[in-house]
Amino acid sequence: MINLSVKNLKVGIGGADILDVPAFCIGGIAEHAPRIGIVGESGSGKTMLVRSLMGLLPAGVSVSGSYAIDGIGFSLNAKEREWRGVRGARLGMVMQDPFTALDPLKKCGRQILDGVPKSSRASFDTRAALAEVGLAADIAGRYPRELSGGQRQRVVIAAALATEPQLLIADEATTALDVITQKGILDLLDEIRERRSMPFVLITHNIRLVYQRTDMLIVMDGGRIVETGPTREVIADPQSAYTRALIEEDRLLRVSAYPEYRVGGPVILKVQNVEKSFGAVKALRRVDIEVCEGEIVGIVGESGSGKTTLARIVAGLESADGGDVKFFAEGTPKIVFQDPYSSLNPAHTVRFAIEEALAAFGRPLSELSEIMDLTELDDSLLDRRPAKLSGGQRQRVAIARALATHPSLIVFDESVSALDIATQNRILGMIERLRGERQLAVLFITHDLSVVRMLAGRIYVMHEGRIVDSGSAEHIFEDSKAGYTRALVSAS
Amino acid sequence: MIRQWGDVNIRGAARYIAKRIAEFAVSVVALSFVIFSLLYIAPGDPARSLVGTRKATPELLARIREQYHLDDPFLSQYGRWLEGAFHFDFGESIRSGASVSDTIAPHAVVTFELVLISLAISAVVGVACGIAAAKGRGRLRDGAITVAALVGTSAPSYAAGLVFLYVFALKLGLFPIYGIGNGSAADELWHLALPAVTLAFGVGALLVQITRSAMLKEAASDYTVFMRARAISPLRVTAAQMKNASPAILTSAGLVLAGLFGSTVLVESVFSIPGLGNLLASSVTFHDVPVVQAIALLLAVFICAASTAVDICVYLINPSWVQRHGVRWKGGRHERIHA
Secondary structure, eight states: OOOEEEEEEEEEETTEEEEEEEEEEESSSSSSOOEEEEEOOTTSSHHHHHHHHHTOOOTTEEEEEEEEETTEEEOTTOOHHHHTTTBTTTEEEEOSOTTTSSOTTSOHHHHHHHTSOHHHHTTOOHHHHHHHTTOOGGGGGSOGGGSOHHHHHHHHHHHHHHTOOSEEEEESTTTTSOHHHHHHHHHHHHHHHHHHTOOEEEEESOHHHHHHHOSEEEEEETTEEEEEEEHHHHHHSOOSHHHHHHHHHHHHHHHSOOOOOOOOSOEEEEEEEEEEEETTEEEEEEEEEEEETTOEEEEEOOTTSSHHHHHHHHTTSSOOSEEEEEEOSSSOOEEEOSOHHHHSOTTSOHHHHHHHHHHHTTOOGGGHHHHHHHTTOOGGGTTOOGGGSOHHHHHHHHHHHHHTTOOSEEEEESTTTTSOHHHHHHHHHHHHHHHHHHOOEEEEEESOHHHHHHHOSEEEEEETTEEEEEEEHHHHHHSOOOHHHHHHHHHO | OOOEETTEEHHHHHHHHHHHHHHHHHHHHHHHHHHHHHHHHSSSOHHHHHHTTSOOOHHHHHHHHHHTTTTSOHHHHHHHHHHHHHTTOOOBOTTTOSBHHHHHHHHHHHHHHHHHHHHHHHHHHHHHHHHHHHHTTTSHHHHHHHHHHHHHHHSOHHHHHHHHIIIIIIISOOSOSSSOTTSOHHHHHHHHHHHHHHHHHHHHHHHHHHHHHHHHHHHTSHHHHHHHHTTOOHHHHHHHHHHHHHHHHHHHHHHHHHHHHHHHHHHHHHTTOOSHHHHHHHHHHTTOHHHHHHHHHHHHHHHHHHHHHHHHHHHHHOHHHIIIIIITOBTTBOOOTTO
């Protein structure tokens, strides 16, 4: 079994340390291929930690520390050629986004074969490799664009396994997938671990995933390891305040009552029979939805179900091929995107970003402090740029910019998916409060059922471009008859 | 069963190519209309424009009106001119009285040779340097190539031409100073070498920058990281990156080709090469309108054909790229089909 250890690991960007780990080791901690979980929000350094062990840090990032693989020292600043002995044959990696991890211009079979070591290339059986990840043999001749997200992630896993690694690192490997696909991928990783006696590292922001599926747990926050130990013990008796908070927030998510199903307010958004295709791909098929004033409506579906396209059409960023989108309130709906790292201009301070939005809609700049209060942003952040904000703070700034225009409807497109549960819950609480105070209507789009369960009074379920189910949250979670909804609920 | 040729669905490809060729035809006709109209947009009497530098006697003006059917309606004049153009008949040069096609042909050959040689040089050297710079990002080699490319893009071609002429022809005596030589192919190549390098210097530098940034974008992509994580050989990683970067590079190479025809006018005059550029410049001076119109149309057809060829190549490399960036281009937003 492989044994990795690293001491005094420091990773820095432009002089500031973003990761500081005095000691970290993997392997040799359990007699049988252990399952190791690393939990933390985006920006906590979990990806940097494993990337530094594979020499895959982005350009411009410095790293120092002493690293040993099976007791033999290895430089963290080794040359690309030397790393090739560690990558693949020692450590395999599954990346987060199955839509971008594969070369779009190469057939899947070829991509899997590319990583097979020369010595075993002659005897390599692509068909068997695909079968191991639960895919049919004909996938070998297909291009990634012809596959679903779950199928692509299976191809990625097959490609990672083709190098015969001794340890597999799955970096948020299921984050982009819906719960049903997610469960399939996690089960697959477990099966492969047993069959190959190969330990894996599961990196995630979602603490719920590691409860059942890991033996060892490492909790990270702000570039440091805050807690580590056997998963069961950490969960039963967390020592750090951060871990305690994560666990408590997750518990609340499951036991709290369903949001109230409110009816009454006038309809402000009516989407009727909307259709949209991209080339041969039908993204939306005769979609009907309605949103009333002061109502939070959830739209749940897996990646590829068309929910993002619907969000973009509602926000006016995309035009429908057919059907009607009617908005009965003043102004236009605003949208808050998933990734606060890329939706804010990195050159502008928080003050500039919000004042710009106020000025663009003719609001007085004096509303700045009111908006900062509403979004629970501290005034001390006003002169910071996005690089100096946490993921949660950035998303608050993005929401603040949307609120600056006094919209009647805000579309949240996977807006809390990249955040850890504590931050996520605080932002959800804030959205609920804004709804009450400003009679704001919210269209909340997510693949994460637990999020809509907390927030949305009414839910639409999307699948393959169609609305397949709708109703109050309680109806969807407790007594829906729709097969897809029941599969979703039971997988979560 | 969809018929496939490599990665390309034949029916889809045929439809795309047909569409692109139709667009080519439409653009050429539109351009020909603009080019023909120039004669009438220019201030004054078209007959006087066609007189050129001759003395405008009333008899001559009358003769020109008759010869060019200037009293006919505008559209029928245009139709007659366009029909002639299809048979390479652009009338007679005002300056020499010789047929326009015969006047242009030898010049066109020289210019096309010059442009093709410099395109070949700039494509090979530019793309190779761009890849080398991207692969050695932040190292000395990257710095040297980037600085050289910056000099190349910012130096005007006539200035670079004069420097090359001075250093390589005058001081070192490696190349002839002017003209295209005695007519043998080897001698002509030798004469065209320095002008071609001059032309290639500027546009090749542009290609270096475009290739470098396209390759850096691919180097930061997830699939590159994933290939490196599987210890796939750097050669194979680079090959995958090049294929993915090629639509951007090819598209810009098409633009570069158009730019080459612009710079060739200046470079031909620096090196005294009897090409289209020189002919165009002197024909403008002599108000030789039929020749100017014919050269303008020839260049327009060639540039449109090049851009059509580039688009078709890009489609054959990656049909889905064209679907996303070409046909479904909306306001510069790149969208994943499944998003």
